[in-house]
Amino acid sequence: MVSEELWSIGELAGRAGVTVKTVRYYSDRGLLPEAERSSGGHRRYGAGALERLLLIRSLRGLDLPLPEVERVLEGDEALEEVVSGQLRELGSRLAALRWREASLRLLQDCPPGERAERLRLIGAVSVPPDTAAMARFWRRILPVRLPARVVSAVLDSVVPRLPEEPSPGQVLDFARLHALVSDPRVQLPGSRPAPPLPDGEYLPAVLYEGLAEAYALASAELAAGRALREGAALDCFVAAYAHARGTVDSPGFRSGLLALLARSDGPVITRYWKLATGLFAPGEPVLGALHHRLSVALHVQVEAGAG
Template sequence: MSSEGLWSIGELAARAGVTVKTVRFYSDRGLLPEAGRSSGGHRRYGAEALDRLRFIRSLRALDLPVPEVERVLEEDGDDDALEEAVAGQLRHVGSQLTALRWKEASLRLIRECAAGERTERLRLLGALPAPPDTDALVRFWRRALPARLPRPVVSLVLDAVVPSPPDEPDPEQVLAFARLHALVTDPRLERPEFRPAPPLPDGTYRPAVLYEGLAEAYGLASAQVPAGRAPQDGGALDCFVAAYAHACGEPDTPAFRRRLVGLLALDDGPVLPRYWKLAAGLFAPDQPVLGLLHHHLSVALRAQVYGPVA
């Protein structure tokens, strides 16, 4: 220590338990206050620099990036700046943990499956982004939805039909998500016979009216089908039919209901039934599966019009 009570760069490094290279790095970035210079022009540091260096080490021990550390120091340790930096790091760590859980579940999926299934499952997992996202699922539904649908309605539909990857998946959920991703990215979807059928013939209905009405009907049905029971007459079923009737500009009559049964019975191709089967286990327990609700309502309408299936 100098006669002025200041330390050289080596002395500061020893007191802080870091290397001289570390002190020089932070000093060169202007993060450590210099208390003066020696007669030979060497840096000298006081107790303030030691406190600052220890504070930096604490932040870096939490893996805060150097730019974030700099921002916190620029705000002179302001609580808001520190809280924002820590919150950002928590989000980053949460994403890393989610990615690790997906890797763990993926490894368990491969370890626990039969030897003859491993090649196919490795192929599915290899095509899935890591960590997984819902971009491909969103693109699939944007192509399937009517072009004239207003943006707020599109957002409402996407929120209801696109399952989020679970934060803590089990192997079966990993497999379902991988198969779902493969389904919606299948090149055959460009062929007309594989595209999901529109809910009604194009040009014969108002899409926004239909989807907004269906959202209300599905909401009612989700309260009526908690244990797999089909919706009863009235309530959700009437709302379901009204959504189609209003969208077509027609009254809800027995004749319309008979015609609607025929429209709903049209083959919607091989894609959507498989989509809903794979997605069912990926939605949150309290989140209704729209494909299942739509099926229940369609069956209830057919039973009302033609009587229960024997």
């Protein structure tokens, strides 16, 4: 039987391409198995230690913290967990770098007289930013009786996802949007947008679920190049309000709906959608734009009927 070849700490370091100090550090942490000690008390390592040392070097080369490396050495399942966690962390760091780069370009390219204002705006946003303030803004606006599943669906549709490669313009729009929804003056009862229908006189879940269907139809009709003035999207849009009120669609109802829509679309919501639209991905439906297009289509239809 041939005995395993053993190496001194210096020989192991040379085979692995690391320093003796590195080998000693990992040995002292219990990460490298010693085969035996020489008569003089010097460490001796076998092939298993070399394999383990090369694995540690590879993982450290990927910038994994040593505690994470120690987890990996416990088994292959831990490796998958650690890699997934590191990818998430790296994604967050890259997002922060991309946002920071776009923010710096925004400051670099703007007129000197606007830099102080823009610096104040972007300085109020975390890096990488999040959309929690937008979600809170809409939760304050939505009816309290709205089911949680409907609230979740609405938030998914009205809160833009952050662009992966933000432009300076998108950074500015996001910063202004964040300032809008975080403004304490907007949170005062008198400054909030009016409800879509008189409070207590409609079924919120029926309205919002019906509007979601109308917006989906409108998006499809516009993508197909069809006008909204005559079509399923506009009928569904009106029906959502009618059903929520417990009434039926009629020319008179459509005429009265125009006045309700005019009161519900206040300056805050208009400003919100103006800033948020450019943050949605190309081709992604923007509910504010669809709502406006349907309202305009209804106005044109009612005016044509009156004429």
